[in-house]
Amino acid sequence: MSATSVGAATRLDGQVAVVTGAGRSLGRAYALALAEAGAAVVVNDLDGSTADATAAQIRASGGRAVAVVAAVGTADTAQELVDTAVGEFGRLDVMVANAGALRDRVLWKMSDADFDLVISSHLRGAFTCGRAAAVAMREQGEGGRIILIGSPAGQFGSFGQTNYAAAKAGLVAMARTWSLELARANITVNTVIPTALSPMTATIPAYAQVYEDFLQGRPIPATYRREHALGSPEDVAPLVVWLASPASAGVTGQAIGLGGDRLTLYSHADVLRTLDHDGGWSPEAIDGAWHGGLDRQAQPSGPRSAREKA
Numbered sequence: 001m002s003a004t005s006v007g008a009a010t011r012l013d014g015q016v017a018v019v020t021g022a023g024r025s026l027g028r029a030y031a032l033a034l035a036e037a038g039a040a041v042v043v044n045d046l047d048g049s050t051a052d053a054t055a056a057q058i059r060a061s062g063g064r065a066v067a068v069v070a071a072v073g074t075a076d077t078a079q080e081l082v083d084t085a086v087g088e089f090g091r092l093d094v095m096v097a098n099a100g101a102l103r104d105r106v107l108w109k110m111s112d113a114d115f116d117l118v119i120s121s122h123l124r125g126a127f128t129c130g131r132a133a134a135v136a137m138r139e140q141g142e143g144g145r146i147i148l149i150g151s152p153a154g155q156f157g158s159f160g161q162t163n164y165a166a167a168k169a170g171l172v173a174m175a176r177t178w179s180l181e182l183a184r185a186n187i188t189v190n191t192v193i194p195t196a197l198s199p200m201t202a203t204i205p206a207y208a209q210v211y212e213d214f215l216q217g218r219p220i221p222a223t224y225r226r227e228h229a230l231g232s233p234e235d236v237a238p239l240v241v242w243l244a245s246p247a248s249a250g251v252t253g254q255a256i257g258l259g260g261d262r263l264t265l266y267s268h269a270d271v272l273r274t275l276d277h278d279g280g281w282s283p284e285a286i287d288g289a290w291h292g293g294l295d296r297q298a299q300p301s302g303p304r305s306a307r308e309k310a
Contacts, residue, residue, distance in 0.1 A: 010245040013038035016089040017244060018081045020072050020129060021099030023050025025198040026149070026233045030096055031065070032058065033237035034244060040064035040089040044081055044099065046071045064089065072099045072125030078132040091140060094244040095133035097126035098149045100167070102200060104160045118163035123170045130174070130189070134182055143186030145244045148175050150191040150255060155266055156303045172255050176268070179253030188252035190243050193266060194236040195229040195259030225260030235260055272297050 017034045021027035023045030031041050035058040043058070043065055045051035051067040058065035066088050070077045085092040100122035103114035126148050137144030153161050154168025171191055178189040195201075197220065202211040210224055214232070224230045239258040242248055257264035275289050 009247040010242055011038050012094075012241070012244060015039045015093040015244070016042070016085050016091050017094035017096060018042040018044065018085050018092065018129070018133070019096040019098060020044045020081070020125065021046075022054050023047045024054075025200075026194055026196060026236060027096075027098040028054050029233035029237045030098060030240045033234070033241050034094065034096075035061070035063035035065060037241050037245070039094065039244070040085075041066075042081055042085045042088070043067045044070060044072070046099070071121070072097075072129060073120040075128050075132070078125075078128035081129060082132045082136050086136065092133060092136045092144070093142075094145045094147065095129055096147045096149070096240060096244075097129045097171075099125055100149075100164075102161075102164060102203070104164070104203065105162075106160050107162050110162055115163045119167050122164070122167035123174075126171055127174065130178060134178070134185075134187060137187050138182075138185045141185075143188075143249075145248075146175075146178065146182075146187060146189040147240060147243050148172075148189070148191045150193045152193060152195060152257070152303060155193065155255070157301045172266075175255070176253045183252065186249075188243075188248065190248075190252060191255045192236070192239055192243065193255055193257035193264065194233075194239075195231075195257060195262075196233045196236050197230055198233060201230070220260065222261075226262060229257065229259035229262035229264065231260035239263075272299075 012034060017039045019027055019031040019034065019041060022031040022043045031043050031054050035041050041058060043051050043055040048069040051069050055065040055067040066084060068081055068084050070080060082092055101117055103118050105114055130146050133144065133146055148171045150171050151168040153165040154172060158165045175189045175191045182189060197207065197211045197214045201207050210220065214220060220231055236258050239256060243251065255266040257266060273294065277285055
């Protein structure tokens with residue numbers, strides 16, 4: 001799973017997890033790592049062959065796993081995943097909402113279908129799965145873990161990804177809201193912000209060759225592992241295991257990134273500055289305030305690292 005073995009505090013023996021989109025890449029790495037830590041896993045994917053392969057690999061290693069082939073988004077799929085966990089393994093402790101699709105287009109070329117598919121798979125899929133998991137966990141009365149999978153696109157914006165960035169930003173807000181609503185039930189909710197070489201990152205021109213080299217078994221250069229926080233999908237999996245484990249019992253409502261060698265804690269949105277104007281604001285007064293100092297505190301779009309290199 002990682003360079004660091006799973007210790008007693010992060011073991012998941014006797015626990016049951018659902019991982020959506022677990023047939024390949026990051027989702028597969030999460031499912032395998034959770035199983036290695038001791039959890040039984042419901043492996044979900046739209047592709048039956050990859051879902052079956054992941055589940056079979058877990059069982060071949062001595063773990064417990066079952067595959068559910070279905071597209072996330074509907075309440076029926078979410079309930080099927082929860083029912084499978086309870087029916088096959090007796091309970092549900094961890095829900096990892098990872099599945100989603102990409103349909104990248106600039107705004108003026110993005111169709112309704114492009115937008116709806118990405119929102120349905122990422123945002124609605126996480127909502128329905130999280131809701132079904134919360135109901136089951138509250139009924140069990142023993143707490144639980146809901147882990148949503150975000151993206152730097154949702155933190156900073158991303159050219160050509162209106163749908164994806166909006167969905168991923170929504171997941172962070174949803175996790176923080178759920179962390180408040182589910183606190184009394186001892187259910188923690190956090191968002192993982194992964195950065196890893198995957199079919200998705202391979203679509204970024206700057207990473208295309210690194211991804212091809214990675215597929216050929218070449219080591220990922222240190223500069224990418226540190227400055228770009230890019231490693232393998234397996235490099236991200238320890239964060240999912242930790243968030244699923246008893247060791248993270250007090251951690252909720254957070255957005256935490258992992259990729260390559262870099263662990264990142266993201267800030268909550270906060271107020272930068274407030275100004276008061278007697279009797280309210282006119283357009284002219286706003287203009288004066290903006291150019292009188294607020295403009296120096298404005299935050300540009302995109303990650304700081306990219307702006308610094310521009």
